[in-house]
């Protein structure tokens with residue numbers, strides 16, 4: 001699993017100039033409106049005549065705790081995610097995001113292409129849970145079997161390609177562990193709700209790992225939203 005921050009909303013300098021020179025936002029607010037979170041607060045106050053307040057953390061906190069989510073739709077973030085075909089369908093269910101995913105129809109999968117996953121025991125009381133207490137011997141055998149399965153699947157896959165079978169047909173023999181790479185673009189609102197669901201223990205551990213890594217990155221890039229979402233406490 002790997003995640004990388006690809007892009008995030010930044011405020012265009014020409015807009016900052018316009019606000020300062022034409023709208024008359026005081027120079028002392030320049031630092032605020034240059035920051036995406038400051039701009040979110042500026043936009044949140046669009047209906048208010050009182051823009052003269054450079055303390056925007058409280059406003060963002062207030063809006064989030066009162067369900068005024070649309071202010072978080074003013075900023076976008078794109079992440080690149082490397083995971084497996086087992087986890088990517090869970091991610092793709094988050095319909096408010098836009099995606100691009102590596103298609104196995106046009107480019108061939110290479111032999112290094114699986115994620116090896118840990119063995120966990122099924123929780124018999126909670127179907128959404130699994131427990132990391134499998135013996136080291138079974139865990140080692142599970143790793144070995146995953147690799148053996150991959151070797152065999154990949155051999156069938158390359159046989160199919162070598163015999164001019166189309167990639168879109170050949171890929172049918174690949175396991176769910178096959179690596180995939182996707183780009184996920186969403187507003188901060190979508191990310192806040194995605195993190196609250198997917199960094200939670202009810203989510204499969206491999207997906208939680210992705211959501212937690214994204215959350216850590218968002219905490220750095222949007223510290224006030226992160227604090228209002230109670231991801232970080234001062």
Ligand SMILES: Cc1cc2nc3c(=O)[nH]c(=O)nc-3n(C[C@H](O)[C@H](O)[C@H](O)COP(=O)(O)OP(=O)(O)OC[C@H]3O[C@@H](n4cnc5c(N)ncnc54)[C@H](O)[C@@H]3O)c2cc1C
Nearest residue numbers: 069093094095096097128189190193194197198202203204
């Ligand atoms: C633990 C778990 C188990 C699941 N099991 C199944 C299953 O068995 N079968 C199955 O088909 N699917 C399952 N799902 C998938 C689930 O039903 C959703 O399809 C998936 O989580 C995508 O969520 P979403 O539709 O809210 O999309 P998103 O894109 O995340 O959200 C859609 C919109 O709703 C908004 N939103 C989301 N939450 C809130 C909120 N709290 N307040 C305000 N706005 C909000 C977002 O900002 C966005 O604008 C499971 C999900 C989880 C987390």
